[in-house]
Amino acid sequence: MAVAAGLIEDRPRFGILLMLGAWLLFSIVDTSAKWLALVGFAAFQLAFMRYFGHFVISVAVIARGGLTRDRLHTGHPGQVITRALLLITATVSNFYALNFLPLTVISAIMFSSPVIVCFLSQHFLNEQIGPWRWFAILMGFAGVLVVIRPFGAEFHWAMLLALFNAFSLALYSIMTRRLAGVVATETMQVYLGALGTAILLPLAIWSWQWPANPLQWALLIGLGVFGWGGHQLLTNAHRFGSANTLMPYTYSFMIYLTILSYLVFDHLPDLGTVLGALIIVVSGLIIWKREQR
16 A cells, blocks of 8 residues: 655745645636636536646656556545545536636635535544634634625525535545545545546547637646646645644635736626635634644
């Protein structure tokens, strides 16, 4: 059975830089996917290119040490596959929602994921949740309601897809916690890319649209390259700093997406989205602070 390698080094500043870089790459992936969706590319094709590129690079990386059956073997295939399926479904729902929602709305809803992780951890990880964290959980869900405004004119059904994305990412995070140190990162990366490629290939063929120019080709290929790069930076960031040190910097994703949304789509978030996002961020930071203790 492959075991995750690499000792944690006490270099938190470098870990923070890697974390900031990871979320910058993820924001480029989402911005590129939205731009491509708006010019007519289907969510299935975008998701396929995301995982096909991921798969090719993952195989190339793991092949450097010899592409043997041993390196791809895991004693937990069911959990590794479940983890991959969670992220694949989250990606498809996210790319489809990008057709209808601003990047800032999707990112605000997505960042309720740490709050959902805290809620689900009592059931899946047997972690105890105290009154402060229960308060933060309720606060986080209130923030989501402020963003989606379910009974207002601003509500769009695609917000439910973004909420599904947040739940899928939360379960993916819990599965990652359970497999950390048990299955090698490279092995999980290959399974993720292979499964995403295999599942999405027929759907991508059915909805395929050939890129019309070099820019569209570059952005399509970049979905896989930047997606893989983001996961590598994110994984390596945890080699140099603890999760508690790095967690607050995940919210840089919202800042990146707000800037890119303005530069590329000339869109700024409305007051409700900003207020809801702030509530969600504060609730996440409360959970982070309690976990530190």
